Amino acid sequence: MAISSGFGFSCRPNLHFCHCFRKVRFGSVADVIDEPDTFFKGYSNRNFDSVSSFNDGGFDDGNKAPVWKRFTSKELGITNGLIPRPTRLVLEGLKRKGYKVYLVGGCVRDLILKQKPKDFDVLTSAELKEVARTFSQCLTVGRRFPICHVTVDGTIVEVSSFSTSVRSGRAVRFDVERPLGYEKEDYIRWRNCLERDFTINSLMLDPYAKIVYDYLGGVEDIRRAKVQTVKPSNISLSEDSARILRGIRIASRLGFGFTRETALGVINLSFSVLRLDKGRLLMEVNYMLAYGSAESSLRLLWKYGLLDILLPFQAAHFVRSGFRRRDKRSNMLLCLFSHMDKFLAPDMPCHSSLWVAILAFHKALSDEPREPAVVAAYSLTVYFGGDMSEALKIAREISRPHDADFNELLEPCTLDHEELKEEVLHFDMAVRRALSEMTDEYHVSKAMSGFPKAPKSDLVFISLQLYLRVCKIFECVKEGKQVNIVAKQGSNIDNELLTLGSLEEVRHVFARVVFDTVYPISTSLQ
Template sequence: MAETIRRIRFNRVAAGSKLQVRIISSKVSKSAEHIGAINMSKWKKLDARCFGITPSMIPWHALSVLNALRHAGFDAYLVGGCVRDLLLKRIPKDFDVITSADLQKVKKQFHPRRAHIVGKKFPICIVQIKGSVVEVSSFRIAEVKNADHGEKIHLPPCPRSCSGKDFTLWRDSVRRDFTVNSLFLDPFTHTIYDYNNGMEDLKSLTLRTIIPAKSSFEEDSARILRGLRIAARLGLGIAEETEDAICSLSSSIKCLRQERIMMEMNYMLSYGAAEPSFFLLWRFKLLEILLPLQAIYLDQTDEGPSSCSSSMLMKLFSNMDKLVSCDRPSHSTLWIGLLAFHHALVCCPQDAQVVQAFASILHFGWRKGIEFVRTKANYGVPYVPEISESSPEYEMTELEMRVGDLASLVKKSVISLSNSKSLNEAMSRYPLNSSPGLVFVSKKATRDVQGIFHVLVEQSLDAGHDPKINMKLRREVGPLLGRIILETMSDGAVVGMETLEMERGEHAEIMMDKQGDGVALFDAAAARVHHRPKNLYGRARDVSRKRTFQRMQERQDKDQELHESWRRENEASERPKSPKMQRTIPINRGQDKVQELHNSWRRENEASERLTERPKPPKMQRTIPRNR
């Protein structure tokens, strides 16, 4: 018996930049093995160099943690998303380490101020090295929940033909969420350990849970959000069993803590994949729980396959994705501000000129923003229902007043994301959609977002000098918000200012980096030249992958220099020190000259005293004849 696996993949059409859903069918065996059975035929050990992975691609702070643990006699590996991203030729968001050492022993390997243990259910050790953070976890107890019977079962003992190290790695891998995240990498032996067909799923771009999907999501419902984030960022398809489990257990995310939901949502929206993430949340009915107001908006604008991607909300997130990436994420206030801005327009539609002025002032400031609106603004796409019908040009005073009113509406809209009462009041406008939603945005984030729009409410350049306002955050996020809105209103066209064009050029490389899907990773040509990474650039089929490698290589060269300096310092400190030669300095060194000066000064004083004691002879008065 076999069943069909449906995979949802997003294809971005170059002309319209629209999201499309493509259903891809493949066959897989229906007889899934029990979690307690060990199938060693799936176990693989691969040479990382055959996929272009070398130790130089790993940053210095991660290598230093691995080195310290190995020198102490423990096994240590890179694990999870960093291995997956290296295989897909992407820059990893972070590097996680797993070790055979106990976390307390891990902590002892580093300075107490640089390492601390956090977490109760799944504790980890956070190690800080020169501004970088490495998360170190220990191999877990092999105990898996049986969701069908509600009891715990122990994994079978290690087979005779299996080594203890392999059994330990397999036992940890089955406790992870998805097959593509269960890969281990030993950078010193250039070995990739795969115990769950993770490489096959990575090659076919399929997202699949390791244990049955329902059991996995019942064990940790946050895996639902994490899975959608991975699928959106990497363009993975979702296996049918995993998709069905997401649909049936979507309401379980209500049990998550507010901080956990905020963290997962920030990972989704701040790392360059906000548009596809938002689409997946809406498709699987999770947006109704997390952001019900935005879910109602997308439901009302859903008139066809391309209507969702052409809506103003999705355009805003699409333009935000152009400015951020995994190695250059945005602050959470950026996407929170976009949600509040859009909701304010839905509640109270504005003229295109007012919206352009609002965005221009955020991006350029008051004087340049108003000048930009007067001379070079393009009122652009008439979004419905956010943009009202065009009206005659406003006078300067009236335009500033309307911009201030819009900023006040945006500040009020932020509250609906952090206050349950305000959310219920906003939901009362839609009596047919009475399902209560979650509130997960913190009050601090709400105040920070309101501070960004404070200057527009006060209509003054000096209005932001409020001690409660984060001025640094406002200067960083405000111009980005304005730029995203300007590009959305102009539908991506050139808006006319050289400053904006220069900034667009700075981020053009990021967009090129995001277009690759990593399929060329498994090319035979790349495997043949793994010992010459520079040749890999010329043979890559996609220019974006080449640029990603270049940026990664620059960072690795810098990390290598730091690593070499750190190694030299350690060697110098371990080298036995030779006894220092003490230089004897005579006590009277320099005293002879001082004594000579003192004697000459004494003789001069004595001579002057003798001269003063002698009686002076009377002065001879010279007589001058009068008739001379």
């Protein structure tokens, strides 16, 4: 079995992307921007217009920049009390030494949206070496774009410097106009904003002057719920293909859409994510699936053709089941992740082993549908840490109706104790086989073989360590209850343990997600 261990190739920047990928063949993807809501078999032969021909995102009308704006914190509903103590201490420490300090990026966006930021990033006029001298617990990380990690009260606060981009050569390489009569400080801030990925992430908050600086129309894009790149999307997404996945993550979490130009850039350059290191890919996918917006992330990955590249087994399932690119309906896979999302939040994520386990579980069920009682008994066995006798007893007593809309579930029939036990063991073998295929390059490369125009890739980004952790979740079904393993008691979820990947906590949430999907309360009430 081949497990992810690195990509093993490099790309020369002047070559076309397609020349750099091994065992990858790309077909065109349907235009999800303007297409009528009709399903097409496999993939469309239509090609997109070049993203450079569109001018409704990034910098409009002859590369003219948006009007520079300032908002008071009060206008946007931001108070300094929303800034956590570790971040405030970092801001104050630098401010006392006479340096300018700002909050930047997604935290400003989230504060405007009245959402709790996942983290707070600080930008300062101080050199990084001055930051290191100011704080005793400070570590400079990153070679290409170095930043400081300042640890305060066990929390890491990221601090970047205005001067870093100048030395690292991140100069703006496209022409934009700026207002006449600008001040030097505005110019410095504006230049830094041009290095950001999306306009909604380009805002700067001065917590002492209580002013939000908006040089690129970020506030307006927040108001109209749009994600658009700072630079033209064909430039921005080519420079850093991780922005494609980051854009999907932001849009899914916030419920935003893409501007037309940015959407076209995402589709046209979707294959470029294969240039990313496999560890980076796993990190980005985990950000999408483990932080409370997995269902919407899967929908957007499918809509923009990225699911076909990153999770081809799941993409193949969508195609087989007639699920359109812009489909508003749901299915069992999306329902599983919707129920998982209910237990998570940006500041309360799960361990990546949980969503990988759910993907493997659903693949096994999709490959060979099972009776609801078998699925219930299996998930309960996982929950009880291998106590199958108790799981079988409870499963046979379930009177709540299952969700009959799922093709993965067969019509119920009466099974005695031994028959149910045998079916559970067979299903366990199928789940473990599904997990093995998801982490095997050969099987991944064949996932979309039934659809000739679909992109083909043998990409496996699930690491060996993660594969083994998921195996541990399911091994209790075959091996039986272990003496030193105690099933979790009660219904409360310990989010800290879930984030760390506690076996008992992950098994508990996995079983609840499966049970709530197969036997939804709404169906019972009907």
